[in-house]
Amino acid sequence: METIKLRxxxxxxxxxxxxxxxxxxxxxxxxxxxxLIGPSGCGKxxxxxxxxxxxxxxxxxxxxxxxxxxxxxxxxxxNSVTAIRKRIGMVFQKPNPLPKSIYDNLSYALKIHNxxxxxxxxxxxxxxxxxxxxxxxxxxxxxxxxxxxxxQQQRLCIxxxxxxxxxxxxxxxxxxxxxxxxxxxxxELILKLKKDFTIVIVTHNMQQAQRISDKVAFMYLGELIExxxxxxxxxxxxxxxxxxxxxxxxx
Amino acid sequence: MIKKRLFNTFNWIxxxxxxxxxxxxxxxxxxxxxxxxxxxxxxxFVTLFPTxxxxxxxxxxxxxGTVILTFITTLFSVPFGVACAIYLNEYARPSVLTNxxxxxxxxxxxxxxxxxxxFGLALFVQALHLGTSVLSAGxxxxxxxxxxxxxxxxxxxxxxxxxxxxxxxxxGVTQVETIKDVVLxxxxxxxxxxxxxxxxxxxxETAPILFTGVAFYINGVSASLNQEFMAxxxxxxxxxxxxxxxxQVRPLAYGTATVLILLVFSLNIxxxxxxxxxxxxx
Numbered sequence: 001m002e003t004i005k006l007r008x009x010x011x012x013x014x015x016x017x018x019x020x021x022x023x024x025x026x027x028x029x030x031x032x033x034x035x036l037i038g039p040s041g042c043g044k045x046x047x048x049x050x051x052x053x054x055x056x057x058x059x060x061x062x063x064x065x066x067x068x069x070x071x072x073x074x075x076x077x078x079n080s081v082t083a084i085r086k087r088i089g090m091v092f093q094k095p096n097p098l099p100k101s102i103y104d105n106l107s108y109a110l111k112i113h114n115x116x117x118x119x120x121x122x123x124x125x126x127x128x129x130x131x132x133x134x135x136x137x138x139x140x141x142x143x144x145x146x147x148x149x150x151x152q153q154q155r156l157c158i159x160x161x162x163x164x165x166x167x168x169x170x171x172x173x174x175x176x177x178x179x180x181x182x183x184x185x186x187x188e189l190i191l192k193l194k195k196d197f198t199i200v201i202v203t204h205n206m207q208q209a210q211r212i213s214d215k216v217a218f219m220y221l222g223e224l225i226e227x228x229x230x231x232x233x234x235x236x237x238x239x240x241x242x243x244x245x246x247x248x249x250x251x
Numbered sequence: 252m253i254k255k256r257l258f259n260t261f262n263w264i265x266x267x268x269x270x271x272x273x274x275x276x277x278x279x280x281x282x283x284x285x286x287x288x289x290x291x292x293x294x295x296f297v298t299l300f301p302t303x304x305x306x307x308x309x310x311x312x313x314x315x316g317t318v319i320l321t322f323i324t325t326l327f328s329v330p331f332g333v334a335c336a337i338y339l340n341e342y343a344r345p346s347v348l349t350n351x352x353x354x355x356x357x358x359x360x361x362x363x364x365x366x367x368x369x370f371g372l373a374l375f376v377q378a379l380h381l382g383t384s385v386l387s388a389g390x391x392x393x394x395x396x397x398x399x400x401x402x403x404x405x406x407x408x409x410x411x412x413x414x415x416x417x418x419x420x421x422x423g424v425t426q427v428e429t430i431k432d433v434v435l436x437x438x439x440x441x442x443x444x445x446x447x448x449x450x451x452x453x454x455x456e457t458a459p460i461l462f463t464g465v466a467f468y469i470n471g472v473s474a475s476l477n478q479e480f481m482a483x484x485x486x487x488x489x490x491x492x493x494x495x496x497x498x499q500v501r502p503l504a505y506g507t508a509t510v511l512i513l514l515v516f517s518l519n520i521x522x523x524x525x526x527x528x529x530x531x532x533x
Contacts, residue, residue, distance in 0.1 A: 052421060059344040086423030096414040099437050108432065109422040157418070164422065 005030035005198040011065035035209040038219035052088040089161035095153035097145035127163035151182025171201040288509030316480035323389025332400030340408040360398035365458040372462040388464035403445025440529035451518035457484040
């Protein structure tokens with residue numbers, strides 16, 4: 001029996017009067033890669049961002065329902081949002097390195113979260129090795145991170161997320177701005193990272209979803225239509241909509 | 252075809268001509284002032300006190316007065332202005348109230364500077380009993396500068412993409428830390444440019460300090476904040492319109508104008524440099 005790491009119960013989300021998510025119930029198993037697929041505007045990214053409370057900054061966003069990380073109620077006022085975000089990291093669509101050096105991009109969060117100073121260099125080296133970036137940047141850790149290529153920047157952003165050892169990593173179309181070779185590297189990285197992290201990824205790329213996912217959730221117009229193993233979704237979809245979507249009939 | 256080409260040429264002449272006209276005016280003004288002023292600018296002119304009823308000597312107290320005045324203006328307007336812009340851009344939720352606040356600030360920037368002078372006289376000189384002093388004048392100029400600093404700082408903050416804020420927030424960094432460590436450093440060149448241009452404008456203002464503390468002549472350089480002071484723009488005004496030997500002091504007036512322009516220019520060059528350095532960085 002797999003353990004459930006992250007779950008949403010009866011989740012409704014509104015931006016102003018517009019309902020974006022409709023009664024979503026979903027369980028994300030620990031140490032697996034779950035892909036969220038569906039046509040643009042179906043609420044995949046919105047759902048992803050509810051888990052690390054990225055909607056907090058949007059005043060018109062209203063959330064009903066419950067979200068849990070293990071047994072922690074994510075929207076309970078008692079729980080600190082920064083502690084939640086430390087446990088649930090996020091990688092964004094466009095690489096967004098901080099305007100600092102490669103090294104400081106990783107050291108920044110470690111310092112903020114009060115890691116002992118003498119451990120920091122080692123943690124950074126490990127995170128960069130884990131993201132297959134160490135060999136490419138070890139000579140120039142002081143270089144501004146924005147000077148790296150797009151693919152390197154995205155791997156740096158993943159390393160920046162993993163260096164503080166969250167439990168869950170949310171990825172919002174992390175490869176959509178990258179070339180095929182960089183995409184391949186990131187996919188290899190994702191498969192490696194699932195040993196240590198629970199990964200939820202939004203993707204528009206059906207081949208990518210098949211290559212990396214253990215489970216796949218298909219969403220349409222704010223509703224979760226079908227949620228099953230990767231094999232079941234792509235080869236024996238139960239729902240007609242899912243069948244038509246993965247067959248490329250609409251999207 | 253030919254008609255179209257003629258029309259294009261005509262347009263080009265109008266646009267290019269307007270630009271040239273504007274540049275010509277600037278050139279004529281600068282030429283007039285520098286050609287007549289440079290002969291009176293010397294080491295003595297900027298290091299000596301005025302003597303013989305302003306007809307001889309230098310303008311040291313006016314230079315010192317303007318520098319101290321600008322310093323007080325900076326101390327007052329920059330912290331308040333930047334803090335206000337941070338609040339408006341990073342914290343305030345869009346609402347009718349914040350829109351009213353923003354509109355008010357934009358309108359404040361359009362108020363004639365003489366009104367600020369009167370307001371400074373009423374508030375700082377009289378109500379707060381600061382007297383006609385360099386402090387009152389500096390605070391008045393600070394009020395005048397605030398709307399510009401708030402607006403330019405807010406624009407600089409707006410140019411920082413949200414993805415950068417999300418990057419640190421997603422790491423469990425608080426909003427205050429995000430602003431302090433990522434947003435402000437990234438926006439700093441833009442903020443500095445706005446601040447410097449605003450201050451160089453404030454340094455050249457005459458009307459607001461007229462009622463609040465400037466004096467025609469001060470014996471010695473005042474180091475005290477509650478005393479009256481001399482300032483370059485006002486000194487220029489007096490020499491060129493109010494002096495009883497106008498013809499005799501005309502070279503001094505041009506010299507004063509030259510020094511004031513050079514002072515403002517050097518501030519602008521700093522702003523230009525900051526912007527240039529930032530552009531080559533990313």
